[in-house]
Amino acid sequence: MSAEENEFEQATEGFVTVVAGGQLFGLRLDRVRDVFVPRGLSQVPLAPPEVAGLLNLPRRPAPA
Structure with missing residues (x-):
């Protein structure tokens, strides 16, 4: 993977946010199985x- 491709991949990394126990959490999309x-x-x-x-x-x- 070129440095440019690596930068693009890092820049497009997504997160999903959830509130649990009154606290806000951000989870990387590649670690989420179901919503x-x-x-x-x-x-x-x-x-x-x-x-x-x-x-x-x-x-x-x-x-x-």
């Missing part, structure tokens, strides 16, 4: 307090 609006959580019996529950994603359950 969705959660529709509800299923509680997990005996889960520690930091686990809010499970999200029902189209392909797999995910801890939240």
Whole structure:
């Protein structure tokens, strides 16, 4: 990759922003797999307090 191509790639790097726990976070797009609006959580019996529950994603359950 030439230096010019490398500069272009760095300049076009994208981010997605999310708010979680009242804080704003920026995540690199190449690290993001899915973007969705959660529709509800299923509680997990005996889960520690930091686990809010499970999200029902189209392909797999995910801890939240």
